Structures are given as structure tokens and as C-alpha cells.
Amino acid sequence: MTSRGRGAGGGGRPAKRPVVHAQAALQLVTEALLDRKAVDPLVLDLRGLSAATDYFVIVSGTSDAHVRGMAEHLVTTLAPHHVEGLAQGRWVLLDYVDFIVHVFHPELREFYQLERLWGDAPVLAGGTRDDG
16 A cells, blocks of 8 residues: 655645535445445544544455445545555555545455454444454
8 A cells, every 4th residue: 555645745634625525425435335235334433543544434345346346336436536456356445535445355354354453443334343
């Protein structure tokens, strides 16, 4: 993944957009993922835990094609600032600045365990964590 050094002054996040806009975009993206049958959707609130973004949206697909299909649907629904991993379809990252969407193949989601890495983050929506 690349660094997030953007914005005036050379570092950090660009100027914050209105919260209403970010929340509406987050809702649009989560609904689009559910429309495409996302598996185990989860929204983590990273505000106060990370300067990189405010939220993580984490979902799984059932195959590489499903992962790519969900990611491509998101790109057409709401254009992200940056996309990585779309061609491979194993882990697609879509950066919307205020939130980042991670669309995983189930094996990679289990391997990287972002839910555990960000275990202090409140869960705003989605399934429950497996802490065992």
C-alpha cells in the first residue's frame, strides 16, 4: 500500500470534507456492497485511533470474481480517490479519504485480520468480531 502523504504542506490528509458528506458517502458505499451480496460486512470507527482515515469498511467476497465485481461496482457508484488490487481481485483497497473500503477474498481476510488489528475501534455496522 502507498503512503497517504497528500494535501497542502506536504503531509497528512487533505482538508476535511463536511461530516454529512462523508456519512452519506459511507452509507452509499455500504448499501452498494450489500446490493452485491457482500459477505460479513463490517464498519469500524477509527476516529481518534488513526490520522489516516475515519472509517474502515471491511467485506469479503466468495471468489476473486466476486471481489472484483463488488469493487468495480463501487468505482462506478462513487469514484474513489485511489484504488489498489483491482486486477488481482484478492484484496481490493478503495480509498475515499474519509473512509477506506477493503474488499477481501475470504482467505486473505482471515490472514490479515484487520478486525483484530483495529480491535479497539468501535463497530458501527455489520457482523460481530470473533475474538477467539
